[in-house]
Amino acid sequence: MPPTSIFSGTVLFQFFNLTTSFTEPNFSPFSSCDGTFSCGNIHSLSYPFTGGNQPDHCGPPEFHLSCVRNSYPKLTVNSVVYRVLEVNLTGTSLVLARSDLWNNTCPTKFLNFSLDPNIFYSDNGQNVDLTIFYGCSSSPVLVQQQNRFYCDVGGVDLTDSFFIIGEVPIDSIRNGVTVPFLINVGAELNRSLLPLAEALMRGFEVVYSDPYGDRCDECGRLDGELGYSDT
Ligand SMILES: *[C@@H]1O[C@H](CO)[C@@H](O)[C@H](O)[C@H]1NC(C)=O
Numbered sequence: 001m002p003p004t005s006i007f008s009g010t011v012l013f014q015f016f017n018l019t020t021s022f023t024e025p026n027f028s029p030f031s032s033c034d035g036t037f038s039c040g041n042i043h044s045l046s047y048p049f050t051g052g053n054q055p056d057h058c059g060p061p062e063f064h065l066s067c068v069r070n071s072y073p074k075l076t077v078n079s080v081v082y083r084v085l086e087v088n089l090t091g092t093s094l095v096l097a098r099s100d101l102w103n104n105t106c107p108t109k110f111l112n113f114s115l116d117p118n119i120f121y122s123d124n125g126q127n128v129d130l131t132i133f134y135g136c137s138s139s140p141v142l143v144q145q146q147n148r149f150y151c152d153v154g155g156v157d158l159t160d161s162f163f164i165i166g167e168v169p170i171d172s173i174r175n176g177v178t179v180p181f182l183i184n185v186g187a188e189l190n191r192s193l194l195p196l197a198e199a200l201m202r203g204f205e206v207v208y209s210d211p212y213g214d215r216c217d218e219c220g221r222l223d224g225e226l227g228y229s230d231t
């Protein structure tokens with residue numbers, strides 16, 4: 001066992017290349033974490049992102065992606081699945097879209113936004129909220145006719161469905177879902193330049209932050225390797 005963890009009760013291990021001071025072969029359990037994850041149009045993702053064949057201990061579970069039919073990566077958070085449309089490692093931002101609402105205005109289940117704002121922060125000035133109400137005859141605010149649509153959810157006819165861009169009184173969200181939207185997409189939608197189903201495929205931006213990041217910086221400074229363990 002390498003003896004060099006300097007953090008007590010920490011989730012990150014450190015391994016140093018002290019080749020001269022060990023008689024045993026220099027072994028790191030994170031050597032299988034070398035390499036990057038690519039899927040569809042998204043290439044060469046590295047820590048904190050992991051995916052594909054990389055074992056779970058290569059990065060925090062919050063950033064674990066899987067590749068859907070070799071065409072796009074997905075991120076699953078509290079049973080809500082998000083398609084990853086863009087990743088900007090420099091700007092530490094992602095563009096995500098809800099899988100259940102991909103080209104689909106009538107999901108079979110109503111799932112709220114589920115991302116932890118401490119890790120995936122969407123209130124960064126790039127997005128506006130869109131709230132979709134299903135089967136509601138009354139609305140907390142005036143709804144324009146072009147924002148109303150027909151929805152058949154699992155054989156139940158929810159004729160009175162509509163969406164509202166921007167803030168709505170939070171108490172009024174019952175049969176509804178709230179998703180963030182890119183501001184420019186919201187503006188196009190509001191001006192009826194874009195159908196709702198298409199707008200839902202443009203996604204929203206989140207700024208991500210690795211909750212274990214400061215420990216990683218320390219580790220990198222000490223020339224260690226990065227990995228993750230929940231113990
Ligand atoms: C990535 O983010 C940085 C910093 O916010 C920004 O300058 C850059 O233009 C972004 N890159 C892309 C491809 O959007």
Ligand SMILES: *[C@@H]1O[C@H](CO)[C@@H](O)[C@H](O)[C@H]1NC(C)=O
Pocket residue numbers: 103
């Ligand atoms: C969205 O759905 C419509 C209607 O089912 C279909 O014609 C269109 O090709 C779909 N678009 C995408 C990008 O999947």
Ligand SMILES: *[C@@H]1O[C@H](CO)[C@@H](O)[C@H](O)[C@H]1NC(C)=O
Pocket residue numbers: 110111112170171173174176177
């Ligand atoms: C979504 O969140 C709102 C506000 O917290 C809540 O009132 C509503 O019941 C939630 N909807 C579902 C389907 O969980």
Ligand SMILES: *[C@@H]1O[C@H](CO)[C@@H](O)[C@H](O)[C@H]1NC(C)=O
Pocket residue numbers: 165166186187190191
């Ligand atoms: C949407 O458009 C209406 C009428 O054109 C306007 O009153 C409203 O402020 C707009 N809402 C948003 C969120 O842009």
